[in-house]
Amino acid sequence: MTATYFAQECPSCGRHLQVRLEYLGRSVACQHCQRQFEAMLTPPQSDSSEDLLNRANELLATVATATRTVPR
Numbered sequence: 716m717t718a719t720y721f722a723q724e725c726p727s728c729g730r731h732l733q734v735r736l737e738y739l740g741r742s743v744a745c746q747h748c749q750r751q752f753e754a755m756l757t758p759p760q761s762d763s764s765e766d767l768l769n770r771a772n773e774l775l776a777t778v779a780t781a782t783r784t785v786p787r
């Protein structure tokens with residue numbers, strides 16, 4: 716089983732981190748500076764954390780359905 720990651724910039728040191736998708740909305744620690752922050756997606760247009768959650772759910776759904784054929 717492959718883990719899915721998304722890219723996020725560390726708010727402290729600015730490095731690009733690979734955060735596991737399942738850590739979305741949770742507190743994670745930067746592997747470079749050990750700074751703790753909340754993992755979240757940063758899409759171009761979003762004005763609420765609800766959007767972020769919806770987007771995350773869509774991503775998760777995509778991952779879940781990508782492995783099997785969905786009849787239409």
Ligand SMILES: [Zn+2]
Binds near residue numbers: 725727729746748749
């Ligand atoms: Zn950092």
